[in-house]
Amino acid sequence: MCADTPDYKDTLNLPQTDFPMRAGLPKREPDWLARWAEMDVYAMNRAKEGRAPFVLHDGPPYANGHLHIGHALNKTIKDMIVRSHQMLGFDSRYIPGWDCHGLPIEWKIEEQYRKKGKNKDAVPINEFRAECRKFAEGWVDIQREEFKRLGITGNWDDPYLTMDFHAERVIAEEFMKFLMNGTLYQGSKPVMWSPMEQTALAEAEVEYHDKDSFTIWVKFRAEGDSDLAGAYVVIWTTTPWTMPSNKAVVYGENIAYGLYEITGTPDECWASVGDRYILANSMAADVLKRARLDESQYTRVRDVSAEDLSALSLKHPLAGAEGSNGEWDDIRDFRAAEFVTDTEGTGFVHCAPSHGMEEYELYRDLGMLDQVITYNVKDDGGFRDDLPFFGGTYILSRKGGEGNANTAVIDKLVEVGGLLARGKIKHSYPHSWRSKAPVIYRNTPQWFAAIDKQLTIGDDTFTIRARALSEIDKVKWTPPSGRNRLHSMMESRPDWVLSRQRAWGVPLTCFTRKGALPTDPDFLLRNPEVNQRIVDAFEAEGADAWFEDGAKERFLSGIVNPDDYDKVDDVLDVWFDSGSTHAFTLRDREDGSDDGIADVYMEGTDQHRGWFHSSLLQSVGTTGRAPYRNVVTHGFTLDEKGMKMSKSIGNTIVPDEVVRQYGADILRLWVAQTDYTSDQRIGPEILKGTADSYRRLRNTFRFLLGNLNGWSEGERMDVADMPELERFMAHRLSELDAHVRDGYAKFDFQGVFQALFQFCTVDLSSFYLDIRKDALYCDADDSPTRRASRAMLMLLLERLNAWLAPILVFTMEEIWLERTGEGSIHLQDFPDTPDWQDAALADKMARIRTVRRAVTGALELKRTDKTIGASLEAAPVVHVDADTAAALPDTETLADLCITSAITVTTDPAQADAFTTPEAPGVAVVFAEAEGEKCQRCWKILPDVGTHGHPATCARCDAALS
Known part of the structure; x- marks a missing residue:
């Protein structure tokens, strides 16, 4: 630019926004968490009236250690389900829960005892159980904060715990339904037995390793x-x-x-x-x-x-x-x-x-x-x-x-x-997944639930196996292979081993008649009055009441002679605990399910033999139906090479470290990008790629926010009054709205994200926004094109902000506050999107984009050989057939779409050296330089530059300056 040429930069409508390019997520995310907690966003959503309930029942993680990457994957998928269904218009409820009983915790306390030289058997059992309870409480608090840091929404102030007194009461109550309906029996048969832990194990407690x-x-x-x-x-x-x-x-x-x-x-x-x-x-x-x-x-x-x-x-x-x-x-x-x-x-x-x-x-x-x-x-x-x-x-x-x-x-x-x-x-040999030691098959007296014995609930008579198999076919499985997996397991499984020879758990609340054989009709005491005494005590004092001195006399005296009976002191399989959670969470809580059935159970594929399995058995045995309508499963998380993660190998990814380096939104974005129904891979290079995708998305939102600076609601306009390019973008929004809603309803987060990311990078950044930068920056404020573009930018921002909110919970909140300054995106529903679809316009735009690809390809060659520095230096000649020519707009509009200063369209045959590309069949481009001078405001090269009142400007810029 010559020294006497005016600098028109300050006359442009350049983007202005406080939305930073550098996200700074690790430092800033805790502030949004604190804000949501202060607002109590979860409770505010629950207070919305007239909504159909949607309940995801949380499969309880175990309260005994920091979170691993599988926890992060699991809870993030659940959170996306909960948040997306809230924004779809449901009352989407999520009560986090924890498994608190069982051998892993008991084993930790025993390890502490051994280090102190203490003998577990010399300690009163309820003193030992109190230490187990305290241990579990500590880890519940730690894990709760780790989950919340990932942006997981839910009723964190009132989770369910299997060791709560009411939960222990209900678990015992559910067990006693098996006692009363005749499916409970004592048998002696080979079961998987852990010599290290000296207890029977369920199949779900076993993993297989080479031996x-x-x-x-x-x-x-x-x-x-x-x-x-x-x-x-x-x-x-x-x-x-x-x-x-x-x-x-x-x-x-x-x-x-x-x-x-x-x-x-x-x-x-x-x-x-x-x-x-x-x-x-x-x-x-x-x-x-x-x-x-x-x-x-x-x-x-x-x-x-x-x-x-x-x-x-x-x-x-x-x-x-x-x-x-x-x-x-x-x-x-x-x-x-x-x-x-x-x-x-x-x-x-x-x-x-x-x-x-x-x-x-x-x-x-x-x-x-x-x-x-x-x-x-x-x-x-x-x-x-x-x-x-x-x-x-x-x-x-x-x-x-x-x-x-x-x-x-x-x-x-x-x-x-x-x-x-x-x-x-x-x-391959079975090992305890807790102690990692081999197990054996060992014949030992245990308590079983008979799954092929007829039982009656109300007027309904069935066997647990037969009913479970029929209920499986009423459930929707994601992926569908989950149905076959659980069905085959249920077809061939043996009777359910309910008993464990341990201390920390809910006891098998039953009594056996002294001198009777397990096959005798009166071997088990089946007395409703005794049962009620037990559950009342558990409600008030917890399951410790069973192990207090004099417990047998307390529960039996005045009803039957205590001297005639022995008290069973085995504890229940923890899978019975977790399998019963639907009863004290879905059924008993006001924020549970209205009918006691969850809309979704979502866990890893290993839970076909674990929680899905035990929950189905338990629910069928007590209610005659499945406790869930949908079952969603995810695969295992592997390292970048597809190897199983192992601390000894050193290939583990710790969620806390990812959050401290990148922020939780990057971890959530990794979840959204992966096909969770199969095994997933994660590692440093994959996370770098995820962070790059995030930056590209953030750039798009920064452009939208910057070009909507000073927006007022009076700028809105009907889509019908907009130019064709904006109407086409409205068409795409209408298509995406249907795709996003359908994808979220089907728990297809990868499909939703890929569609939105593709739209942002291809339809917006590389097409629409690239084209409209000129009008947004250079047109006069009251230009119809600029006004329509800003109105479209707001439609885009509103929808993209909401559609991505279940995935990028922190970043979408930041964007919401940047444009509104109050409230929360997580209190919004997905915006209603009218049916803006226009097939004819979409077909026309497809032809235009084909021509644009050819022009872009031809000009890229000229940029590479330094013939031109920018596409505005060109005025190409485009050779097309008559049908395509008829579909193209006027050449001034087409030049804007192709980001050239001018363009010529002809149906004449192209010369032999014309540029062609397989991506644009039937289109040939001949390069020509733009004629005229460069406008010092918009940088277009036009013949009229310098002929207007403002020096070195084109007619459009001269009018804008005037």
Whole structure:
């Protein structure tokens, strides 16, 4: 610019806003949290009348540690559901909750005791329970603040806790419904047992890890009136410690077996020449190879049929061993069973029904349990002291690793000549997800809910399994695969193990008649008056009342003779606690659900075998229906390489660290960008990308706010009175409104965010706002185009501000306050958006945008080779067909849309060197420089520049200055 050329910068309507480009979220977000708390935004939304309730029931996290990234994902998705449904017009209620009972907390207190040299069993139980309660209370307070910091809305002042007195009362009350309807029974069957924690575990409390196990091939000598007498039936097992509890061997009726005789042996082999082994033909070569025999050292003598096998009986390899005291001298049962295969092992299965469910069920159905059940393994995983050879050995060490029981069994079998081969195998094995130690199957008396027994609620008679399966099909599942997952689990699950041999929990509030057997009709006391006494006490004092001295007499005296009964002191499975939460949260609270059913349960996919599962069982068993209408599940969170997060690997992402570095909105944006229905990845590079997406969005809002500076409501105008470009943007808003509402209703946050982000970056930043900058900055204040553009900017800002509020809760509040100065975006509904859709206009605009892409591509080449510095230096010639030419606006408008100073449209054929691109078929562009001088105010190059009253301006700018 020459020295005497006027500087018109101060005459432009440049954006003005206090909305900063640098968000400073880590420092500023706590201020908004404090403001919401002071306003009590959650309560203000609850006070709105005439709204249909929408309830997301919170699956309770466990109160024993700082939040991990899975917690952040889970609670953020829930928050998006709650907030979006509030803005869709519902009374969207959310009561946070915590699981407070159970082994993890009890284990922590025991660890503290051990460090102090204290013995848990020497402490009064209610003193111990009080320490567990205090521990849980502390972590509830910590986790509550961590959740609130993520921007999670809810009734934080009055959450539900499973250890609240009323909750403990209801849990006991719900348990007693099973007692009274006849589905509760005491049985002795193999359950997953943790020797480390000395309690039964549910499937949901177990996780699977690789484990190195001993594997052995064991010889059972065949006896009977047959040429097979003296041969050995060989079994294979990965649990040598179960051999002392062996009571049978089973075979498959349809498996082809053979008799194999040893004709030669190598050194160091446990087989001898002349030995005969009965094996499944498909497995024989592998088994004999394990015994170090090659094919030249054995021969197949003959086939062995199922009829041949049925004539045999077997001897345990320890039978008659010196010092065995006759423990294993009984003949082992030998029969066919359906679960035997010939794809692994030997074609025979060793049966210890005390430690295997299939074997247990086989002998249960045969009515032979009393003949095959053993009690060799104690609570701590040690063999009973008087068990010959093995008494005092342990399956696991006291630290949870390999004990000495397996090697003791193997060594003894070697000593008596009972082994054919041995080895090791790495396989997936169940571990306690709390102690991380392996678990075992162990027969022990437990309390169960029978899920295939008929029960009646009102006039309705059903079994829990059948009703649960039918209820599953009434629920809407997101993703749909969740239905199949839970359905298959429910089809095959065993009876529900309700009891745990621990101290910190709600007790099984029942009494058994002394001297009665579990099968006797009067074994359990079923007395409504007794039940009422118990629940009244729990309501006033909590479940500790059950463990006070004299509790039995307190609850029974004057109703039945206390001396006739024993009090059960096991505590309930914590999954029963959490499965009952619908009763004391949805049913009993004023801010719960009007019908006691949640609109949504939302948790990780592992809860198909956890909370979704137990809640369905519990609710069906007490109400006959599911406690939820929708079930939404998310996957697991992995690192950037797709690996499971582990502290030992060092690849964990801690929510608090992300919040301190980036702010909670960045973490929330990561959640919105991911497909939560599958496993997600997160890490430093992914978070950097998320922060970049946030900056782009923030830029868009800053542009909108800056160009709406000084806005007054009188500037609004009907969309019908706006230019075509604004009417097209209204069309897009109408489309987006439908998409956003549908997406939020379906819990599809990724779909909502992608649509809005695409709109902001492509339709706004790269198109509409890029075009309208000229009119907004350079037009006179009363220009129709500028007035229409500002009116459209407000329509855009209002909707984008609201649509993104459930996701970016802090930033959208900042934007709301920047434009209004009061209230909260979180007190608003999504704005009503009229049906502005115009298909014909959308088709026309699609043609215009195709031409614009071609022009932009042609000019980019000229910028690259430095022919021009800016697109306003160009006046291209555009070659199109007649139909496209007819759809284009006048050339002045088209030049504005293409951001050139001029443009020519022709239907003449293009010259050979014209620019074309596959993105704009049928369009060719020939570059030409704009003619005239550069306007020093708007920078367009036009022939009339310098011919007006204001120096070096075009007609438009001269008029604006006048």
